[in-house]
Amino acid sequence: MDFRPSLRRTGSAATVVVAGLATVVQVAGPAAAAAPSLRTERVSVSSTGAQGDASTIVGDLSSNGRYVVFDSDSSGLVPGDTNETGDVFLRDRQTDTTTRLSVSAAGEQSNGSSGSPRISADGRYVTFISYASNLVAGGSRPEIGYDVYLLDRQDGTLDRISETPDGKPGDGDNFNPSISADGRYVAFETYASNLVPGVGAGNVVIYDRTTAQLSPVSVAADGTATGSGSFAPAISDNGRYVAFVSFSADLAPGDTNGVGDIYVRDLVAGTTVRASVSDDDHEIAGDSRGGEVSNNGRYVTFWSDDSTLVPGDSNGASDVFVRDLQAGTTRLVSTSTDGVPANSSSDQPSITANGRYVVFDSAATNLVAGDTNGVFDVFRKDLQTGTTTLVSRRTNGTQGDSDSVNPNVTPNGKIVAYGSDATNLTAGDTNGQTDLFVTKLLG
Template identity: 30%
Template sequence: MRGTTSRVTTRRVRAALGAAVAVCAVTAALPGAAWAGPAGASGTAGTATVGVERISVAPDGTQGNGGSGAASITPDGRRVVFSSAARNLTPDGAAGNEAVFVRDQQTALTKRMGTYTPLQPPAISGNGAYVGYSLQWINDVRIRQYQVSSGGTASANCSAYSCDQPSLNGDGRYTALALLMRKPAPTNRQRVEVHDWNTGGVVTVASFEHTYPARPSISGDGRYVAYQDGAAKDVFVWDRTTGTSTGPVEGPATTASLLQLSDDGGTVVYLSGSDTHVRDLRSGTTLTVPGVKGLAIDPTGRHLLYAPDGTGGPSLVLRDLETGTDQVVSDRPATAGIDAVSTGGRDVVFQSAADDIVPGDTNGTSDVFVRHLF
């Protein structure tokens, strides 16, 4: 990628492959099964065409009662995870509180993932088989991970700590998360960890003496984890193979906040000032996209979803970083989160309360949409 090269230093962090940490252990295994189950809602399946499609719909494919939380889409564009307080997205209904749903666009099946209210937008594995989100559990915050096909669950039992900010790898085996002390402590107040749901192993990626957000983002194979030191406003990338963190990737003279790591772990996107920066970790070059707020990248790191600066124009735009060309995703007020773009920039998932994006939108609330660009 085009841009300037910034100086990179290496900091060694404490890492122990396969080491089990007692304060944040896996409490259940997730079985393997095919996509099926009674808690689903099937609409009319069809082949996606260029245009926009509402995802938060009722079982018969008609208007649902909305979807409010930031949504994520799998790299193949087949499955979308989002949160909603709607009662009519599945036959069994919702309890009226915010819940997490997965929509399979190939089968037009929507399933609810538990009855808990997510504290943050839910995450989905690259293959669409697992969903994870943080939830309040008495005095703690835990990560609950669901197998979409069977509804089987596993959770991170954090005891005196709270687990938050999950990021799932491609097959759902590894989850990167932030572990926070429930009460102030003089040291180790926050850790970034990677949990192996198959073996129960836990690896410590980094430790901080503060509780500013770390926002980890894991690569598809689980080898790399990008995270931020929220106090210093620096972004780092950890490598499981070497047990080291490289960075700050933005250089020593600039502050940054992490946006997302690409699926192959080779590209990291961060925000700094009023600009978005795309760092190629292999070549050491940085491409700057000035005056825009980056929201997500596709799994290859080539396509950037961003919100233009100012008002009066489109709210969401997708840029091909190799050609520099833009495509409008939404010209109505809209928002999007990380993992909102499928591979190659084919599909983009977003939320909007506008009532004229699709015909018949009369529910008066926010909905989840997917823009099929080609």
């Protein structure tokens, strides 16, 4: 099973498994001059700067942007990579070194594909999934599948966390881990039926590193676990809130639409609320995906192809939204600085811990002035000022010549990692692969 998202977006959530006024930001064209200060670098390279020979689509950042984790099938990023499968890597942007993380404590290469890494705020802990059976002792199981692992880079400890209290592996696959800032909590989706008593396959669970226990997340307000159909968790930095997608009709009253909705579970208060509702609190008919939640649990960003979330949504494409759970309002995020809705598909949002910035990708040409490349770009929306900024550019401001998608952002909103097919974001990009880039906005 390919757990990595496709680079190209369709604009329809149904096809994906998985303000004030300010000056419009000018965008440099192919030979443009002045542009807002930024610096773009390619990070899916070896310690010597050699290009990868396979694609890298998604990356995650430590809070200061120094460390970037990603998965790749490339065999040339580190010496001795001969397992011919996907591995998890870490790029240190300060020392310009790349190391492989998906190895056993003894340094043995994995015998199965690894991916979907996420990193803690300080870069110490990294969680990822792997099909390998040799990463930890007792890793093999009768039915080989994906497990979730947690690596402590400080002491080198690698633990399989998708297992029963007595150390037995899950009887189904596990995907999409999300880690809290301190590395204590890891939420993930599981298709195993034996990890948590009373919780069947197709649910979201959370691992507590301190207690080494798993608990259910995709539960109704009364604590009842859903039958199935919950996935794609995203945990808040403080580990209190988990946003996720669910097709279940049991999580909130009046859920009768039969589509994927965004929910937020407050693990302290024990409440579950639906976030993918319209500005006037009505249920929507379209699918929603990509939920993420701010640190205080107030702001939830997601994307949807439903046209009734906000008034005047007539572009016929997927859009990015933010739900204010405290005020009970839903806001369109994929707009230009002056509030004009995107004229094409927008998706894959990521929100900062304070809820101020949202980064997303979009094929729209009207979000910033001078966007003429006709491909998916990565943008940043400042929800406080309303400013929309084009992120996926070369350091001199030149637009990318192909799609850039799947952004993740640091807590301060200034450093963004994303995958791109563009060949002109940095010099010497000749490998013909999707690469991982990091852009730092200096202004």
